[in-house]
Amino acid sequence: MKKIALFCVSYQSDKECEAYLTSVDTAVKKAANEVTVDVFVANNTKDDNPGYFGAIKRLMDDLDVTSYDYTIISNVDLAVEEDFFLKLANYKYDKHTGWIAPQIWSQLEGRDRNPQRLERPTLKKMKILKAFYQYPILDTLYHQTVYRRKRYHAEAPAGTIYAGHGSLIILTKAYFQKYRIIDYPMFLFCEELFLAENCRKAGLKVVYEPSIKVSDKEHVSVGKMSHKDYCRHNLAAMNYILQNFY
Numbered sequence: 373m374k375k376i377a378l379f380c381v382s383y384q385s386d387k388e389c390e391a392y393l394t395s396v397d398t399a400v401k402k403a404a405n406e407v408t409v410d411v412f413v414a415n416n417t418k419d420d421n422p423g424y425f426g427a428i429k430r431l432m433d434d435l436d437v438t439s440y441d442y443t444i445i446s447n448v449d450l451a452v453e454e455d456f457f458l459k460l461a462n463y464k465y466d467k468h469t470g471w472i473a474p475q476i477w478s479q480l481e482g483r484d485r486n487p488q489r490l491e492r493p494t495l496k497k498m499k500i501l502k503a504f505y506q507y508p509i510l511d512t513l514y515h516q517t518v519y520r521r522k523r524y525h526a527e528a529p530a531g532t533i534y535a536g537h538g539s540l541i542i543l544t545k546a547y548f549q550k551y552r553i554i555d556y557p558m559f560l561f562c563e564e565l566f567l568a569e570n571c572r573k574a575g576l577k578v579v580y581e582p583s584i585k586v587s588d589k590e591h592v593s594v595g596k597m598s599h600k601d602y603c604r605h606n607l608a609a610m611n612y613i614l615q616n617f618y
Contacts, residue, residue: 374461376409377437378444381427383416388448388589395451402454406461410440423559424538425566437548442472445554446540450476453585460542460584470547470576471567473536474584485588487533487580488564492572495618502614505607533580535568540586543567550574562609569617 378396382389393411400409412435414427422430428445437443442460453459456474465472476485493501541563551574556566571578597605 373405374407374441375439376407376442376444376457376460377412377435377440378409378446379412379414379428379431380446380448381414381416381424382448383421384418385448389413389415392446392448392450392452399452399454399456399458403457403461407457409457425554425556425563426559428554429556432553437553438545440548441545443543443548444540445543449589450540451587451589452540453587456584456586463581463584465544465579465581466577467546468575468577469544469579470550470571470574471536471578472542472544472584473533473578473580474540474542474586475582476537476539476586476588478588480588484527484582485537485539486582487528487535488537489535489568490528490533492534492568493565495614498610498614498618502607502610505603505610528580528582530581530583531579532577535564535578536580538563539588541567542584546576547571547574550576558609558612559605560609561606562613565613565617569613 380389380392393413396409396411400407412431414431416422416427421427424447425445460472463472473486473488477483478485547570551570556563558566568578570576
């Protein structure tokens with residue numbers, strides 16, 4: 373019997389959260405003989421909003437997450453497949469794995485959002501990405517031109533990658549034996565880079581496993597943010613990653 377903790381963060385997304393938790397409940401019932409799942413929900417508000425991983429840290433503060441076989445961190449604009457927990461419970465992986473990235477199917481773009489990154493970004497690429505948020509007009513132009521014509525990688529095989537997508541993250545017990553809690557001080561963005569760098573530093577693998585499936589309904593919380601704030605938070609997060617890991 374696998375013991376799983378699921379931490380999710382909702383921001384003015386009650387309807388989406390309810391639908392997400394309904395999908396979780398259905399998947400738990402299908403795997404009732406294989407898993408127990410404890411669910412923890414953070415409801416961020418305009419007056420009390422510590423961000424994505426900030427809310428996760430609050431939920432984890434009084435818990436020993438090392439008591440769980442898996443810890444899942446997620447948004448709520450998702451739905452897990454009915455066999456999600458059944459597949460996860462029976463998934464065999466190397467003991468040095470810290471993060472399992474499932475298939476996260478984008479309904480908007482018609483593609484798997486994983487693997488998020490196959491390889492570690494170079495310092496040069498990180499500085500280019502930072503420039504997009506430092507000068508928001510570049511980000512606007514990118515999304516109006518190149519992004520719309522972007523060709524996504526072909527369906528990737530299961531295996532080791534650099535980083536998964538942040539909308540749903542499955543961390544193993546091995547990760548929390550190295551890092552007791554999620555302690556990322558940024559409000560939003562670059563969470564994937566933070567976890568990938570922690571795994572790299574600890575000698576833990578990040579693996580992509582497309583047989584474990586999630587459906588992504590897209591950016592419910594981030595879509596409510598102004599472009600100015602979107603770039604400001606991204607820039608702060610990029611600076612943090614560059615200063616601490618590069």
